[in-house]
Amino acid sequence: xxxxxxxxxxxxxxxxxxxxxxxxxxxxxxxxxxxxxxxxxxxxxxxxxxxxxxxxxxxxxxxxxxxxxxxxxxxxxxxxxxxxxxxxxxxxxxxxxxxxxxxxxxxxxxxxxxxxxxxxxxxxxxxxxxxxxxxxxxxxxxxxxxxxxxxxxxxxxxxxxxxxxxxxxxxxxxxxxxxxxxxxxxxxxxxxxxxxxxxxxxxxxxxxxxxxxxxxxxxxxxxxxxxxxxxxxxxxxxxxxxxxxxxxxxxxxxxxxxxxxxxxxxxxxxxxxxxxxxxxxxxxxxxxxxxxxxxxxxxxxxxxxxxxxxxxxxxxxxxxxxxxxxxxxxxxxxxxxxxxxxxxxxxxxxxxxxxxxxxxxxxxxxxxxxxxxxxxxxxxxxxxxxxxxxxxxxxxxxxxxxxxxxxxxxxxxxxxxxxxxxxxxxxxxxxxxxxxxxxxxxxxxxxxxxxxxxxxxxxxxxxxxxxxxxxxxxxxxxxxxxxxx
Numbered sequence: 001x002x003x004x005x006x007x008x009x010x011x012x013x014x015x016x017x018x019x020x021x022x023x024x025x026x027x028x029x030x031x032x033x034x035x036x037x038x039x040x041x042x043x044x045x046x047x048x049x050x051x052x053x054x055x056x057x058x059x060x061x062x063x064x065x066x067x068x069x070x071x072x073x074x075x076x077x078x079x080x081x082x083x084x085x086x087x088x089x090x091x092x093x094x095x096x097x098x099x100x101x102x103x104x105x106x107x108x109x110x111x112x113x114x115x116x117x118x119x120x121x122x123x124x125x126x127x128x129x130x131x132x133x134x135x136x137x138x139x140x141x142x143x144x145x146x147x148x149x150x151x152x153x154x155x156x157x158x159x160x161x162x163x164x165x166x167x168x169x170x171x172x173x174x175x176x177x178x179x180x181x182x183x184x185x186x187x188x189x190x191x192x193x194x195x196x197x198x199x200x201x202x203x204x205x206x207x208x209x210x211x212x213x214x215x216x217x218x219x220x221x222x223x224x225x226x227x228x229x230x231x232x233x234x235x236x237x238x239x240x241x242x243x244x245x246x247x248x249x250x251x252x253x254x255x256x257x258x259x260x261x262x263x264x265x266x267x268x269x270x271x272x273x274x275x276x277x278x279x280x281x282x283x284x285x286x287x288x289x290x291x292x293x294x295x296x297x298x299x300x301x302x303x304x305x306x307x308x309x310x311x312x313x314x315x316x317x318x319x320x321x322x323x324x325x326x327x328x329x330x331x332x333x334x335x336x337x338x339x340x341x342x343x344x345x346x347x348x349x350x351x352x353x354x355x356x357x358x359x360x361x362x363x364x365x366x367x368x369x370x371x372x373x374x375x376x377x378x379x380x381x382x383x384x385x386x387x388x389x390x391x392x393x394x395x396x397x398x399x400x401x402x403x404x405x406x407x408x409x410x411x412x413x414x415x416x417x418x419x420x421x422x423x424x425x426x427x428x429x430x431x432x433x434x435x436x437x438x439x440x441x442x443x444x445x446x447x448x449x450x451x452x453x454x455x456x457x458x459x460x461x462x463x464x465x466x467x468x469x470x471x472x473x474x475x476x477x478x479x480x481x482x483x484x485x
Contacts, residue, residue, distance in 0.1 A: 001054035006068060009051025010133070010160060016048035017131045026129065026473045028158065047127075052160065053097075055079035063166045064122065069099035069159035077258055085166040086254070088114040092261040093290040099159035103152055105397060105440055107324070107407050109206035109222060111353035112194050114167070118150040118394070119356045125161040129469030133160055148464045151396035151456065153441060155477045156468050170224035172231065173206065173257040175250040177243075178219045184333045186217050187406075190352055191329055193221070194404055206257070209350035210244055214340050217350075218244050222257065231256070234263055236285060239275060241267050241347065265290040267347060268411055272296055318413035320444065321345060321424050326353070327437035329404040335435050336408065343424060349409035355394075355401050396457040396477075397438060405437075422446050441481040452478050 001009075020026055029046030052068035055076055059065070060083040067076060073087070074094035080086055087098075091106035100106075101117040102124070114120065123137045126145060136142035136149070149156060178199070180186040186209060193199050193207060199221055206222030231251045234240040240260045243250060252260060264275065272293060273279045280288075299305060304317075311317070321343065327335045329352065339348065399405060417423035426446045432439055438455060439445065447455070457464075461477060 001056055001068065003056065005051070005054070006056050006161070009049075009068060012048050012051045013127065013160065014131070014133075016045065017127070019045065020047075024473075025475060027475075028154065047158065049158075056161065058083055058085070058166075060085065063168070065164055065166055067098050067162050067164060069125075069161060070097050071099075072097050073101070074259075077255070080166055081169070081255060084168055084170075086169045086258065087117070088120040088165055088167050089117045090258045091117070093265070094259060094262050095291045095294070098162055098164070102150055102159060102162065103154055104442055105151055107351050107353055109208040109220075109351060111351060111407075112207050112404070113197065113205075113354070115353060115356040116150070120165040121146075122163045122165060124149065124159055124163070126157040126468075127160050128157040129471065129473040131473075144464060145468055147393050148395055148457070148460065150394050151441065152461075152464075153477060153480055155474050155480055156464055157474070169254050170226045171254055172225050172227065172229070173222045173252050173254055174225050174227075175223075175252065175257075176202075176221045177245075177248055177250070178221065180217045180219070181215050183211065183214065183217060183336050186211075186219060186350075187329065187332045190219060190332075190350075190406070191404065193219070194329075194352055194354065207352060210241060211336055211340070211348045211350060212245070212346060214337065216245075219350075220244060224254070234260055235288065237277070237280060239264055239267075262290050263288050265293050266349060266409075266411065269293060271412075316415045316418075319416045319422065319424055320413050321428070322411045322413075322443045323425070323428060324407055324409045324440040324442070325428070325432045325437055326399070326405040326407050326439075327432060327435045329406050331435040331437070332406045332408075335431065335437070338431060339408070339410070339428075342427070343410070344414055345410045345412040349407075351407040351409070352404055353399075353407060354404050355399055357401075395460045398457075399438070441477075444484070445482045447482055449478060452482060456481075 016029070017026065027046045029048055049070040052070045053075065054068055054071055056066040056068060058080055063085060065076070065080060072095050073090055076087060076098060077090060089106060089108050089110050091101050091108055096106060098117070102121060106117045123135055124146065125133055125135050126149065127133050134142050134145070136146035138146055145156060149159075176199075178189070180189070189199075190207070190209070193204050198204055202221075203223050204221045205224045207219065209217060209219045211217040229251060231253055232238065232243070234243065234252075234256065241264065263269075269275055269288070274283055274288065325335075332350070336348070336350075340346070393401075414424050420426075422444065425444055429439060429446060433451070433455070441456070445452075453459075456477065465476070
């Protein structure tokens with residue numbers, strides 16, 4: 001978009017902030033969303049981010065990009081691939097924004113080696129609750145906000161510009177789909193691949209998995225290559241997740257690999273009939289994408305269409321069970337087997353992740369009092385267990401460095417339990433906590449305030465909130481994630 005267009009976008013953003021009445025809650029005004037929790041209507045206009053949806057510049061030699069906060073990964077990838085570069089982590093859906101993936105977390109098949117999207121951020125311009133734009137880096141006076149921003153979901157501010165690292169990519173990705181008859185064998189093989197960065201003597205650049213049943217699961221291993229040859233196309237009649245069961249090897253362009261899940265929103269397009277061959281032939285190809293399915297979901301949220309149709313059939317309403325959770329890799333089998341026995345949803349997605357080498361996070365114990373520089377003492381800082389030597393530099397989602405986790409994604413619905421709204425989601429939350437895991441906050445949550453504090457920053461979050469949103473112009477994280485305000 002260029003610096004001039006970016007500056008114009010910033011000016012529009014600030015003007016829209018000033019137009020919001022004093023005392024009113026500040027929210028974004030966006031055409032799209034990847035959140036699955038309902039929220040209260042906002043009677044006031046939101047922040048105008050329409051001019052902040054593009055890449056500002058790409059430095060091919062330094063392998064970095066300056067990106068406006070509301071730039072979608074679809075636009076970001078389109079700008080970087082011509083240079084043979086891509087973001088280190090590209091979340092699965094095209095309309096996820098870079099700012100959204102940082103403040104709300106994101107993950108993909110490079111996360112076993114590249115961590116989460118916020119770990120590739122070098123600096124970030126943030127619009128705070130007071131309407132000031134500050135530049136936060138790992139070492140400047142706003143380092144506390146830099147490290148506290150991930151998983152804050154717009155409650156500590158909104159990203160305006162991000163400078164991120166990129167990595168070199170090859171034109172194609174060669175795939176292998178490895179089947180397992182037992183989840184424990186998949187878990188053990190996954191751990192070995194992560195340790196060795198290879199499988200059966202071949203390098204592994206991308207790694208994720210799908211569980212269809214307790215005795216049918218797969219790891220998909222991707223290897224970048226520049227070798228020419230035929231490639232598959234999963235943007236039309238063919239469906240990627242079904243190919244995993246039919247093929248042991250495959251090849252995709254790097255572009256199609258990055259967006260392999262978007263055409264059918266993993267497998268969720270089946271809920272709209274889009275996987276029925278007769279319907280699919282008539283379905284406009286340009287509407288085979290997650291952003292269109294989101295529009296259908298938005299209508300359902302607004303008018304309860306699904307529940308009304310169920311009532312006509314004499315069926316109970318549904319409870320949405322749309323979640324991504326992380327458990328330590330050694331607990332993967334326990335969680336997946338429990339899930340398959342207790343929650344009637346399949347398939348489910350697996351994606352391993354490890355934080356990159358620990359960043360030198362700041363001592364956040366002084367947040368709110370002006371003390372926010374790097375922690376020079378070498379002691380354990382915010383987000384870490386006081387009894388442990390493990391430093392957790394991202395306090396609002398405190399995963400342990402040097403430890404492998406597995407993200408488990410499941411996106412469907414189950415019949416409502418009479419007298420207990422959210423029953424299945426609550427049971428899942430308890431099981432995840434029991435197995436030393438975390439849950440992403442993009443969907444419905446039911447934690448008590450104390451449970452939420454323990455998992456998502458607690459006092460550290462309150463100190464950051466006090467420093468960067470002292471007048472409470474932005475929502476509180478618990479209010480936004482659990483109370484759905």
